[in-house]
Amino acid sequence: MTKILPPVDSDDILKMIEDDDYKETIIYKRLTEIENGIKILKNNYDQENISSLITMIHNFRGSPIMFGRNSLIQVAQQLEVSLKQHFDQNKPIAPDEYDEIQKLIILMKEESLTKDASHK
Amino acid sequence: MTKILVIEDNSDNLTVMEYLLSKNGYSVFTAVDGEKGVALAKKEMPDLIICDIQMPILNGFEVVKIVKNDTKLQRIPIVAVTAYAMVGDREKILSAGFNHYMGKPINPEEFLVEIESILPAELRLTKQKID
Numbered sequence: 001m002t003k004i005l006p007p008v009d010s011d012d013i014l015k016m017i018e019d020d021d022y023k024e025t026i027i028y029k030r031l032t033e034i035e036n037g038i039k040i041l042k043n044n045y046d047q048e049n050i051s052s053l054i055t056m057i058h059n060f061r062g063s064p065i066m067f068g069r070n071s072l073i074q075v076a077q078q079l080e081v082s083l084k085q086h087f088d089q090n091k092p093i094a095p096d097e098y099d100e101i102q103k104l105i106i107l108m109k110e111e112s113l114t115k116d117a118s119h120k
Numbered sequence: 121m122t123k124i125l126v127i128e129d130n131s132d133n134l135t136v137m138e139y140l141l142s143k144n145g146y147s148v149f150t151a152v153d154g155e156k157g158v159a160l161a162k163k164e165m166p167d168l169i170i171c172d173i174q175m176p177i178l179n180g181f182e183v184v185k186i187v188k189n190d191t192k193l194q195r196i197p198i199v200a201v202t203a204y205a206m207v208g209d210r211e212k213i214l215s216a217g218f219n220h221y222m223g224k225p226i227n228p229e230e231f232l233v234e235i236e237s238i239l240p241a242e243l244r245l246t247k248q249k250i251d
Contacts, residue, residue, distance in 0.1 A: 013139045016132065017228045058174060062203030062224035063132040073225070 016064055023065040027072070027112045030060050035105045042098045050087045054080055075108055121147045122243040123169070124235075127157030127164040127183060129175045133224065137170060140231055145245040154178025158186050161193055167243050168235070173202040173213065181216050188217040193216070197238050201226065 015022040022039065037053040060066070063086040086093055093101075126148050128134040134150055149164050151157035153247045155177040161169060168185065173180035180200055187193045200213045203224040213221050220238050222231075236244045 013135055016136060017139075031145040055174075058203055059130045059132070062130060064136045064225050064228065069229055118248065 024112060026065050028109060029067070031105060031109045033111055034060065035102070038105065039076065040103055041093065045092050047087065047090065050083055054083050054087060057083070072108055072111055075104060079104060122239065122245055123147045123149065123164055123166040124168045124170065125149045125151070125157065127154060127175065128172040129150045129153060130172065133201070133226065136226065136228060139233070140228060141235070144232055146178065148187055154183040157183055161187065161196070165192070167197060168239055169196055169198040170201055170235070171191065171198055173200055173204055181207045184217040199235070200240060216231070
């Protein structure tokens with residue numbers, strides 16, 4: 001959908017830019033969505049599911065809510081690259097790889113609640 | 121009024137870029153995929169295009185190819201705003217025809233300064249000094 005908008009002012013947008021607590025909440029929520037995406041993939045590996053998950057992670061790490069969260073961005077990027085390799089090679093993810101990914105997500109969720117050195 | 125077209129499928133980024141630009145007086149047009157973006161560029165003839173790379177239907181590389189091969193559109197500066205951050209991506213993006221590259225996540229405090237540094241002086245709407 002395309003549209004022409006006049007100047008807007010929205011509390012939600014300002015929160016997305018300025019409110020650290022709001023950002024933390026959204027980051028945690030999106031990590032949970034990614035975690036759920038990985039569970040779906042584990043039960044039903046196919047190209048469509050892995051593509052959706054890659055897009056989800058790509059959008060997550062590029063979102064304005066992630067500005068200043070460099071360590072989280074780096075881990076998300078590593079995860080995206082790893083999944084992209086599986087997608088490109090159409091190679092299923094081994095059970096031990098799923099376990100590693102899930103551990104990574106748990107670490108990211110913990111880290112999302114901790115303001116790292118780069119967090120403004 | 122200076123017209124800026126933002127082509128972006130990530131709603132968070134689209135919302136923030138649209139907000140930052142429109143709040144500063146720019147006329148902002150948005151599209152959520154490359155195909156709609158190209159159509160809107162032809163219709164509105166913006167002064168600047170901000171374009172994501174990874175998008176449905178037409179990706180950013182396909183958009184820049186169409187824009188730079190269109191005699192009416194090719195003068196318009198086009199900025200890639202992307203979460204791609206692999207080695208060589210910047211060079212690949214610039215060599216594809218983009219005039220400028222910005223990484224995601226965008227820094228709200230620097231976004232406008234960077235965008236205005238690409239616009240010709242007469243089209244900038246804020247009074248900030250551009251080095």
